[in-house]
Amino acid sequence: MNKNQAKSIEDAFADNSNKADIMRTHSKLVELHKKQITRKQQLYVKKKTAYINIGSILESITDGFVAVDRRCSCIYVNSEAAKLMQKTPEDLLGKEIWAVFPDSKGTEFERECKRSLAERVAVNFEEFFPYYNIWLEVRASPFEQGLAIYFRDITQRKKDEQERLELLQRERAARDEAESANRIKDEFLAVLSHELRSPLNPILGWAKMLRTGQYDRIATDRALETIERNAKLQAQLMEDLLDVSRILRGKLVLNINPVNLISTIEAAIETVQLAAQAKSIQIHTILAPHVGLISGDANRLQQVFWNLLSNAIKFAPNGGRVEVRLERVEVGNEGSSVSGSYAQISITDTGKGINPEFLPHVFEYFRQENSSTTRQFGGLGLGLAIVRYLTEMHGGLVTAHSQGEGQGATFTVKLPIVREDSRDRLVDFEDFYALNSTPHPSLLGLRILIVDDEADIRELVAFILEEAGAEVCSAKSATDALTIVEKSVPDLLVCDIGMPDIDGYMLMSQIRALPPEKGGQMLAVALTAYAGEYNQKQALDAGFQMHLSKPIDPDTLVKELSRICSSLRDAIY
Template identity: 55%
Template structure:
């Protein structure tokens, strides 16, 4: 049935009631902080009003909803400029609400057309009326839609676009099509604003609402309109359902937010800029070296400040930074004054800027204490609000203490500069120096008045061009000066100087020196030249005089016999004369500086440097004697070095002048004289000592020679008496033989010492087997050892140890050591003889258990004529020569001897080291000689013996025959010549001192007889004449060997056997 018409008032009451029902819950939920869209509640109110009371009631409900939203829903004053971003939401609400109202009204009209058939006509009439009303409402809706600022699209349930308003056409273009289905939505181009991904047909809000029935609210989409423009819209959609809930229509609302997006972008950019400016300001405030205050109120009660301000005030950050706080308490640690007077706090710069409303500059002082004052300069400007009223001030202040001090210093410097300028002008005049400034491009040359005076011109008389200058220059110097200037320009040299002459107006010449700086333009062309001209005429004259003086000086220095040199005050040697160059063999350049030191003797260098440096430091005269190497022969010669400083009037040293005088010969003479005096003194002491030793020695010699004579003479006289039995006779002969040998040995020792003292003792060198030599020496002392029951221990190396030496002398060394050991070893003692190889040497050791040697006497054991004490001399006898002879003989063989003893009563050990010769595998000729010399065998040897002393002759004959020789004896030289011719001997044995014809004449005759013979008769002289002079005379006469009487039979046989191995070579060292 048809719905009953309700009264107009009732319909409006329903609308008011429904809007209130929507408003109150919404406000309640908002008060409870529940985020709810109240516009949806108002949509419900509009739906209810439209459904219940029709289109008019719905429109009235829409108006009421807008009024409620404007006055009661936050944000208030929705249409204000500050809330412009919410207007699209309001427009969407209006569009949706109008669409709903229209659709419900239409639906109600359609429902009314199907009412009771009985009322068809009435219904038709009503429908006609309704259609008219519907058309009217449609037109009204169209009008409402067209006045909406948002684009509205209305579709049916299949997606066919039924309506769009003018705003939609303005957004999309007038050619925007009303498509018939959802798939055709692809004609509308769009992209998701947040991702840039294009929208498909089904992605549009209207399509999704038709598909799901869900409303889509304010999706941001970038679109391309049908006229090619790019825009950004907010796209929303909502479904319209019938009573059964079926979607019959859908409404899409597009809000063009392109301008808003641009505004937002501009706003974001502005905000970023504002933020950056704020950060920059903050950084500026913290980094600016000025102290900055900002007052937040016109009374400057509250201020903020930067770090520099806190540092300037010397207070910690966060402290009160105003001089006029609200409580009136002044907290700064200093006084604020100007020119010594306190400044009232309300008269400070920032306070004045606030009070006057204009900028204020100020200078004042911070007085921290009387010695700590800081000068401050600053400026303050007022800050104003929107109405122009002063709301505070800002001030920036600098500590200008340093600048103040610099200003004071500058004033002082300016005053000084002015004074200096006056002095400079005076100096220019006094130094005859003038300035010029020459523009090379315009040829304008500006001269100072001093320069004009130098050229003999009046002030202002100079023409001011190059040509005006050139006419004054001497013709011979102009071309050279110009050429040199051209070379500077070509080489882009900035410095120029040269000397030239000028011809003044009166015809006089002056020497000038120009020193200038050349300036070049960007193209490298010279454009300006600034410099000075100096009148150097006096200097040129002085240099000429100096040159002549220097020439004279150098000529004098080079002709001096001394080595002459000059140094700078710091000791740098800059000059040496020609004599030095010739003496040292170095050039002047090589000797300069410290190059002279290399000719100083290495032992004198450090001392020379120390004394020289001391003179340099103290300024005292340099005086030293040192040795300098002469290049000619490399000889170091003594020189006397002396140097004196040349001083200025103020005492400062200008130069050092020194010389080296050759004092070598004089110093050698002095040293020789000193050495002679020392030698004389030492000789005198030695002579006194020798005289004393001679007296002692003569007493000893007398005692030692007389001691063996006593038993010899005594027993000989007893033997002559014939009263001795055979046993006593044998004993007497042994005693006589032993003492005779002792006396002979004493005489041999004296002769050997004599040769040693005169350096005449020499060796007959050949390879010597030390084992054989030691055994031979041992045999000579064995009887003496056995007589004292001394045990002899022999420990000899099994190796053949051979040395290059004299067999007899080496036997003598061992014999002396053994004799000494037997002498000082008590009865029942022990003597050990050992021979071993130690490295490349043979070591012979003789150790005994005898008396030993005291530590005090140990260093003097090998001295001549030295014995431990008189008691020893008296107890043991001897001359004290044996060990001295041992040392000398060992050293002649290239060896060493040493003695060791733990002290008296501890025995002694003598050690001899002799260099070994390389061992050979086969027995050589030298080996055979060694064997023959140490093991005498004279079998078959024919010997002629001549001696005028019958006793000696018979003794010799007997000895030689004992060793197997065939001996022919004669007692005169003439008979000897006959025997030689008759016997043809292998050896001549001759005495020297003989009557009528001595041994020298005999050997001369023998050698004359051998003139035409290839082989020479070997000859040995046996005589009582000892000494080196007799030995040399005998050898020179023609003898090959010299033996002295008395002679030991074994030694005689050994000497002959050794000699006969090489009969043509003289053996000159067996004495």
Template identity: 55%
Template sequence: MLKFLLLEDSPLDADVTLATLIDGGIDCELWQVDTRDEFVTALEGDRFDLILADYALPGFDGASALNIARSICPDVPFIFVSGSLGEELAIESIKQGATDYVLKQRLERLVTCVYRALREAQGERDRQRMVRAVRESEARFRCFAKNSRDVIWITDAREYRLIYVSPSYEEVWGRSADEIYRDLNNFLDSLHPEDRDRVCTSWQQCNQEVVIQEYRVIRPDGATIWIRDRGFPIRDEAGNLLYIGGIAENITERKQAEAEREQLLERERTAREEAEEANRIKDEFLAIVSHELRSPLNPIVGWTTLLQTQKLDRDRTDRALNIIARNAKLQAELIEDLLDVSRILRGKLSLNLTKVDLARIIQAAIDTVRLAAESKSIQIQTTLEPNISMVSGDSNRLQQVFWNLLSNAIKFTPAEGLIEICLENLGSTARVTVSDTGKGIDPNFLPHIFDYFRQENGATTRQFGGLGLGLAIVYNLVQLHDGTIKADSLGEGQGATFTVELSCTNSFPQPEPNLKSELTEDLSGIEILVVEDNRDTREMITFLLEQYGARAIAVDSARAALNTLTHSQPDILLSDIAMPEIDGYMLLRQVRALPPERGGNIRAIALTAFAGEIDYQQAMSAGFQQHLAKPVEPAKLVKAIISLTMNNE
């Protein structure tokens, strides 16, 4: 078992040091001392394989401990383990004879340093044994050298000539030893060109002191290996220099491991920085989401309270209702943006491809934003080339693309500004550009303009609202259409230009059958079972359906719905999904298990706040014919009911 001496005044730090050594597989006995006298007594009274020392102790410092150790046992490796050793002090300590140093904050290096120190100490002892072997018996020396994996070499100190190199040279270098016996310059020729001059300079010091250096060797097969070479002077008893010897160790595997470790650490640092940045961006985004979703609630709650508690005149009432409707629509649009992002990220956003006239799509988008532009006296100029070929696309999603681009342009363009939208034919490609005279885009932010969860200004003092998801959604919608989009800006205050390119084609998918012309908004004669656990929502839906002529049976649970079906045969089941005890999915499965005469084949619509693509698929799998997301426009709900009724006729 190895015996280590530890100079340390902290019992806790001593325990941590011992635990680290044991965990590293070092079987050792650790003697702890904390005063100068104890340190000297231990060194004089016993033999240690290694000395570990703190640098700062009460009344005793590491430099003094090092000097004492060098005088009593100069061949024992000495490693500082300290929490207060600066870089300059550490370098000076190495110069004074310390083997290495380890910061307590990075104690994971200790095991590696100990192994290296022990290995170097062993190497030093090997060197001394080699010198004795040369003096005592050349035969014994050659036997030792022959069985060493390291390359042992000896040169004449007065002549530039190799006297001996161990057989392992040919295995490590991949060259014949005869080459360097014949001419030692052949050794230099084997070195990597970048290391050659440094090695030559360092070896000149070997006649005075031990020189340790690492260099690369290029083998004849082209492989590059790393060598750690320890050169030293060999003197006679009178101190006269006779030879220069050395031990060369192949450390290629260690170097590769170090390089891989550094690469891994760098990747980990990069990944950590990226993760921290992503978390910061997401936290900032969530704060914006909270703000933007709460903001419309303020006028909704405020005006609702006033309508309930105050007697407002007709004009003020109409204004209040308009404000409530506008902010409710704004909140619905924010939620829809979030749902679009969720669908895109999960690859669940699908397109209904038909033949699309881009000019009409652009004009529809302009009509949608015209009032917003007029409120800021912003002029929208259009240049739409005639006879542009049709594109294959989803008309609603393409209108969403250009509506977003125009809305952004209006948002970031000051009053009395100018927005230009141009549609031009590039042969097989249609190009749409949207340019504005607005605030422009910072060049540093431009590469991130289409990123999720990124806004140029996420501070609480930002001037422009919104979630900042619009351009990310636009980018992905264009990608889904096999198109391209790019953003250009000369900088802040210089406006911005967005360019969309879509491929024209003569081959189009068949459009979905359009039942719009066949639908009316009359639900007379239709009996609808409404299942909704929220009282306010249940009352609103019931009132809405009755306004369109339907007979509505409203219940607050799945059990009540199943009970209703025992004595009633409604035409449509309109059910929420998230309900206590039995949810909408389980309700419909139980309904479908009923015989047809008891409503087992009833047509069913899921009306739910679970609005993702996966929720749609789950509703269809459960047996619903349609899936509508809350909040739902009354007209959309009525059309869904009529559509189900007509499809069943």
């Protein structure tokens, strides 16, 4: 091989070596390009997948989501947000949110969203949107291009919270009412104990002092007057309690007849006259003579006026004045609860008056302006409540008026007058008055058996009836009474109910089982401290002809027994 051939071979080898390098380099470049393309594709796919995943996530969440740019124009809205805002995405995308929802301008929603963008802070708040009538909980977080806003409907939660709040308020009000009722009950029981015990002190005290016999006629009369007044006061307190019980149970019944208000008012004034004289109080009357008749219960109406007069005298100062006015008025003003012709009775005193804050509660049961131990005036707080109920039972209306403390008070009762065209259906008043004014026959010549396990009661009733002319025998038990009846049948039986072993009901049952000639049909009156309507019904059902409650005025006792025995007296004489 010559030198030229060798050189050619070397040159050719060198060329081939360069070509191989170039090929290798090209291959590497191609491989690298492929890897770059693959990496870009992968990044593209990842980015595309990420966008898809984010969109899927935003669509799948239960919250509404809106993304806005720095100018508050919508750049993204999910379907839940569009649903809550009652818009389509096309209605929102690319538009400023305040232009789409002008009602949101000036609201907390606008203020908080703009604050979040300006201060680059996240915000969280709740707001009511009247246009949609919903509550939304809103969370807004800033990002580089704008603001991401999440919101959810919390209307039901707010309703539940409001219901819980109202329930809590009702429970609190009920608890306060119960506590108030318990407080009023405790105060009432304390007042009741005081009012029932207080009259006992002068009764027992004067009774013990009189036993010494060291007092002249004037002092004795004063002591007896005090005992009588306090006994009547205690009896009235118990009668008020029974009346309230009847009222609350709907058992109070009226005995309806024509009523002359003048005589009824005068009878009530006579009842309180002693109390007025004790305080040197003048009772001035202005009674129109031709007001007309009232259809009602004379005794219950007298109770109304007695309560109002007692109230006026109690609160009037010594030397004060009480005015009683009766007149006829025509009521028919617009908005009035009564209309037509009414008898108006006004009782005005110069007493302490009524606090304006207490005035709306003056006719409520068990309510007193002052029930503390420092109160100046006594009572149970029942009288005026009974007045209102009895007045309304008669179709009337009672009101109270006072200028304030220290300026007296006026209580006004309006009662409907019987119309002229309906008077012919009523008994003529003069005949009615004459019929009920006829003196009752005395008990002279009647044989009366008294049955009571309390010796003091037996002795008192026996003394009263003997003073009225009756022949009296007594028994301390039902067994003793049956023995007496077996020997000689009395004309009348006056019997207690609550007795040991055999009570009055059982005794009456045994007597009614006897043959007529043995006393099975004798007249019988229950005289008992069981004074309720139910007890009265029980007594009449057991066979008693009359039920009288203790304590009873001696004159009333004689009057009632005389009335029931009037037919028997005719037979005797």
